[in-house]
Amino acid sequence: MSTANVAGSDVFPNRAKEILTHLEETGQIKHLQMIEGPMDATVRLRDAGEVVCLCSNNYLGLANHPEVKQAGIDAIEKYGAGTASVRFICGTFTPHETLEKRIATFYGMEAAYTFTSCWNANEAIFPTLCEPEDMIISDELNHASIIDAIRLTTTIKKGIQKGVYKHNDLADLREKLRTAREEKNVTGAIWVVTDGVFSMEGDIADLPKMREICDEFGALLVVDDSHGTGVMGETGRGTHEYYHMAGDEIDFITGTLGKALGGGAGGYVVGRREGIDLMIQRGRPTLFSNALPATVAASADKAIEILMNEPQRMQKLRDNVAYARKGIKEVGFDVLESPTAICPIIVHDTARAIAMSKKLLEMGVFVIGFGYPVVPEGEARLRVQISAAHEPAHLDQLFDALKKLKASA
Numbered sequence: 001m002s003t004a005n006v007a008g009s010d011v012f013p014n015r016a017k018e019i020l021t022h023l024e025e026t027g028q029i030k031h032l033q034m035i036e037g038p039m040d041a042t043v044r045l046r047d048a049g050e051v052v053c054l055c056s057n058n059y060l061g062l063a064n065h066p067e068v069k070q071a072g073i074d075a076i077e078k079y080g081a082g083t084a085s086v087r088f089i090c091g092t093f094t095p096h097e098t099l100e101k102r103i104a105t106f107y108g109m110e111a112a113y114t115f116t117s118c119w120n121a122n123e124a125i126f127p128t129l130c131e132p133e134d135m136i137i138s139d140e141l142n143h144a145s146i147i148d149a150i151r152l153t154t155t156i157k158k159g160i161q162k163g164v165y166k167h168n169d170l171a172d173l174r175e176k177l178r179t180a181r182e183e184k185n186v187t188g189a190i191w192v193v194t195d196g197v198f199s200m201e202g203d204i205a206d207l208p209k210m211r212e213i214c215d216e217f218g219a220l221l222v223v224d225d226s227h228g229t230g231v232m233g234e235t236g237r238g239t240h241e242y243y244h245m246a247g248d249e250i251d252f253i254t255g256t257l258g259k260a261l262g263g264g265a266g267g268y269v270v271g272r273r274e275g276i277d278l279m280i281q282r283g284r285p286t287l288f289s290n291a292l293p294a295t296v297a298a299s300a301d302k303a304i305e306i307l308m309n310e311p312q313r314m315q316k317l318r319d320n321v322a323y324a325r326k327g328i329k330e331v332g333f334d335v336l337e338s339p340t341a342i343c344p345i346i347v348h349d350t351a352r353a354i355a356m357s358k359k360l361l362e363m364g365v366f367v368i369g370f371g372y373p374v375v376p377e378g379e380a381r382l383r384v385q386i387s388a389a390h391e392p393a394h395l396d397q398l399f400d401a402l403k404k405l406k407a408s409a
Contacts, residue, residue: 027351061389063263075298091291118267132159133188196225196239202342230260262303
């Protein structure tokens with residue numbers, strides 16, 4: 001049936017066109033860049049040629065590592081292109097078991113379970129493990145997947161309360177917990193959730209103090225360490241290791257295989273065995289979505305093995321980050337302080353951030369400008385991300401391009 005004459009049939013297309021036109025006119029429209037080769041320190045873009053890549057999550061330079069690639073090739077030869085099933089039917093393959101044991105060992109925790117993304121992992125943990133008498137308290141700058149997971153949880157399970165504390169404000173967190181126990185009379189579990197590394201700011205959560213506060217009020221601590229794993233701590237275990245904490249001092253950690261750990265796809269939850277077992281039984285993202293492809297699981301497993309065996313990768317990343325921060329400052333740009341591999345250069349205006357990104361690309365430097373709604377209005381930035389794959393010459397090219405930007409401003 002044609003909708004041409006149905007009242008209201010043109011509402012959506014007209015509305016969408018208005019939004020897209022506004023984004024185009026205000027310089028905020030995003031354009032997808034086509035990469036025609038592997039992800040590495042440099043990439044080949046369809047319309048720009050070979051450029052230095054400083055916007056990737058490939059923190060350890062493992063996305064194009066020959067052993068990581070070969071592990072995936074071997075797995076696809078042995079297990080095929082896909083699982084063609086969810087885990088509980090016929091979608092659990094040997095590489096899943098191997099990878100999940102490796103993740104649990106890597107963190108020193110009881111058990112792990114993989115998903116097709118960390119977004120799915122975050123969507124699984126709260127709706128599955130929380131019950132109506134519970135409460136979830138979240139940092140106000142947590143990743144969108146955490147925010148959406150909490151919204152989903154409180155929608156499908158009526159009675160679960162939620163709260164938000166000011167970013168990294170532990171006094172406010174403590175007050176939220178006190179109010180939950182003493183005034184709201186929350187009798188169930190209280191779940192405190194935070195990013196380990198905040199992806200847009202590059203700052204980190206104070207996990208030791210959060211653990212202390214959670215213990216005071218009998219709360220569980222959940223950390224999404226997608227940008228911390230492989231980056232933070234002496235051996236790359238993550239933000240908890242940066243603070244000299246053991247993995248099992250955190251109740252559950254969620255993370256991704258799509259950043260430092262091979263740069264492919266997939267996510268995971270690692271932590272208490274009873275929680276992992278419950279997600280296997282009732283987690284909707286694993287019950288109703290195909291399992292992680294065996295080839296991706298094998299590549300990720302090899303990436304973690306390399307990280308565990310080659311701590312020098314961590315040192316090179318730290319050296320590169322220090323060199324990058326020093327160089328950006330010497331050019332005259334302000335970069336937010338952080339021990340992470342994320343170096344945000346705040347430029348405030350979204351259109352300006354996008355325009356600067358375009359100019360940098362013309363000079364062979366691939367950096368993305370972020371603005372609203374990814375970050376709040378007025379806090380647009382260039383997010384420079386450093387990898388162990390970078391050499392000093394790659395970072396020098398960034399500094400030279402930033403100098404030219406500064407001179408033309």
